[in-house]
Amino acid sequence: MVITMIKYPNMRKQQEKMNNYANLGMTLESDIEITNQYYLDRNIAVIHKKPTPVQVVNVSYPARNKAKIIEAYYKTPSTTDFNGIYKGKYIDFDAKETNSSTSMPLRNIHSHQIEHLSRVHEHGGIAFLIVHFKKQNQYFLLPFEVLNRFWQNQNTGRKSIPYETFVTEAYEIKFSFQPRLDYLKVLDTFYNI
């Protein structure tokens, strides 16, 4: 049986829904986690998200050997969210989303994250950000050097990195089905590793 698709208004709406489905409830973070799982399954790289740090204040034991945390608070992470190894290289990055179509505000980034990425860079690791411009729905790998240039100049200069800088100095990561965000391809192509 052949079904001919006729785009009745209703069906088009449904089609749009389906097209968007892949992104429903998905954040940049989980897209990266799915990508990392893809890399892991195929033995391409070993990169994990670090757990969110939690300060545990009170634990109860409703049953033996069963700890239930009943009071805890989120802590500010002292490093970035993702790290691991690819082709023998230490990889370290964080993920940022911005609603602005014209720039990524530097206040999205904590100073301790810059310090951490700077140390990694200095020790020979590959440090970067993955940035999602939600309005354009574009993803970029922003090398630490570019990020750091803007960071160091923010007291005298602008307090955000313009979208144009991403177009010219960062590397676009195309969103696809598998892997979702193939950021290691950027390292292959532009970092020569």
Added chain:
Amino acid sequence: MVITMIKYPNMRKQQEKMNNYANLGMTLESDIEITNQYYLDRNIAVIHKKPTPVQVVNVSYPARNKAKIIEAYYKTPSTTDFNGIYKGKYIDFDAKETNSSTSMPLRNIHSHQIEHLSRVHEHGGIAFLIVHFKKQNQYFLLPFEVLNRFWQNQNTGRKSIPYETFVTEAYEIKFSFQPRLDYLKVLDTFYNI
């Protein structure tokens, strides 16, 4: 003013107390964390402990912008506790303590930790365990290869790694004041990095 130390029984007791003080309430994990901070402060290496993973079930908001976790559970970590970069190399390890003076039971180690260390090793990272024999108060860096040999043979062979194997095939890490557990020295000496 010169104070002459005369070892009256009481003072000796106090002295012993002080000597032990450095270890009071200290676990292997925190000794490693203090060592890592030493490495970080002196720009020797960038190695951090990953936060303990927690499954958050319920959060309350007693005040705006203040999240209080009121129900959460500890999750089994999917990787090891420590990773980072040293001399451009990816470093990955876990810390284990044993009360036995004759061997380290393999049940102290989760299979997913072995899998993770195995992947790291395969991708060119440096993978190992730091093991504390509490009875002897000795610390060893156990290379992944040795660990894996025992792990792979545990169905046919013994289910623990004998203390003797640590003496002959692992590297002792001497406990000292600063840094507490200079495990990177072992990598310098025996891994030639």
